[in-house]
Amino acid sequence: MPDKLTIVKIGGNVIDEPEQLKSFLLDFANLPGLKILVHGGGKLATGFSKRLGLEPRLVDGRRITSDADLEVAVMVYAGLINKSIVARLQASGCNALGLSGADGNSIVSQKRPVGEIDFGWVGDVKQVHARNIRLLLEAGFTPVFCALTHDGQGQMLNTNADTIAAELAIGLSGNFETELLYCFEKKGVLRDVEDADSVISTIDSASYARLKTEGVIHQGMLPKMENCFRALQGGVRKVLIGHPGLLANPQDVHTRLRL
């Protein structure tokens, strides 16, 4: 039987809360077995962009990644946040190793084709080099991925952290029994956004279709849900959405996705 591999994605809102982040990193360090952490960016990058005098560029409400934005993303995601997380996991006895998709050629993406909008330096994942990541896991390291990839031609690209987590889980499902946990500030997918306790315990393809039609699942959650279902279709054994506390207490309320 293949080894179990847990892939945890931690959202930007948790990164922005020092106490929550601290307790999450401790729980993650204590998680037994093979594991990978994928982290989002949080508000730090926006803060630095402002201090550098950069104005966010939006086209039709969609954020564009300019040259300067990419520089800030690489500095904040791969530098400040990634190394801070790695150093803290190391302090808790977890042999963390920080990576972007360029490191070890682990995640190759392609610049999003220019359609009605040119999104700038945004990359859509093309290939996960599972072998290289497996070598790191087998050598005893815990990979910590930031939300950056490369195109294999020398260009770094901004890539959605939820998508990276899903693609890693799919790419490694040939070697491991993979479990994917999306941790964010809520306890799961809510039936009523105003009610933090209205967590939907299971969502399958059929109920997802209904929830979309009823408008229960909102705009912002849709890409995350698509990543969840793509992961399940790609061979990931278990996909959960929940609060970071779920790591230490798997019995806590959460949303489980099923095909």
Place this chain on the structure above:
Amino acid sequence: MPDKLTIVKIGGNVIDEPEQLKSFLLDFANLPGLKILVHGGGKLATGFSKRLGLEPRLVDGRRITSDADLEVAVMVYAGLINKSIVARLQASGCNALGLSGADGNSIVSQKRPVGEIDFGWVGDVKQVHARNIRLLLEAGFTPVFCALTHDGQGQMLNTNADTIAAELAIGLSGNFETELLYCFEKKGVLRDVEDADSVISTIDSASYARLKTEGVIHQGMLPKMENCFRALQGGVRKVLIGHPGLLANPQDVHTRLRL
């Protein structure tokens, strides 16, 4: 016989010159055998500090690393420069993997004790975890180190890149036949700083003592020289100082250090 391992340190002045950096990275990618790159910072960090409105703090002419300076160092060294180098090496077929000393717990340092001066977040190397770096090399990765370490307690520390290169070479000498190359903007150690061709071809402990007494070797070169001799005493087989072009043309003029 142990495998040969080449450790190349590239100075900040080369990083600041796009054309020189490009040609160096190509040469490094083509270097056969096991290898490690250590890079300095260059002027980028200073530029960002200015844009963020940070004033460099000097005490007795020595630079102090404040909280904000460390943040910029982590962003620029571990983020912007490291990932740019890694992505470009990958584009040249070199399976580069970027690291700080925190990643894989590879280099542990301790905050420099406060004596007459408190240098701030500066770390002196305490231990190189050769085993972890060896695992990466054996898995086929080319480690690319920036000049940052950690204290094992969650704190990142600014550390001299020349020292990191020497400590890595010493630490890995038990496993490999190590060769250490310091590449910078000059062809080697100069007898006359005004004459770029006055390269001293060999310096041993005896001639080094004389050159110091005569004032031929200047202030700025002294720490580099000390690192060179410490490396040789620590079991490093060969230590050279020269121009980046030396990588492709080992017959080029350079300075070789001997005990």
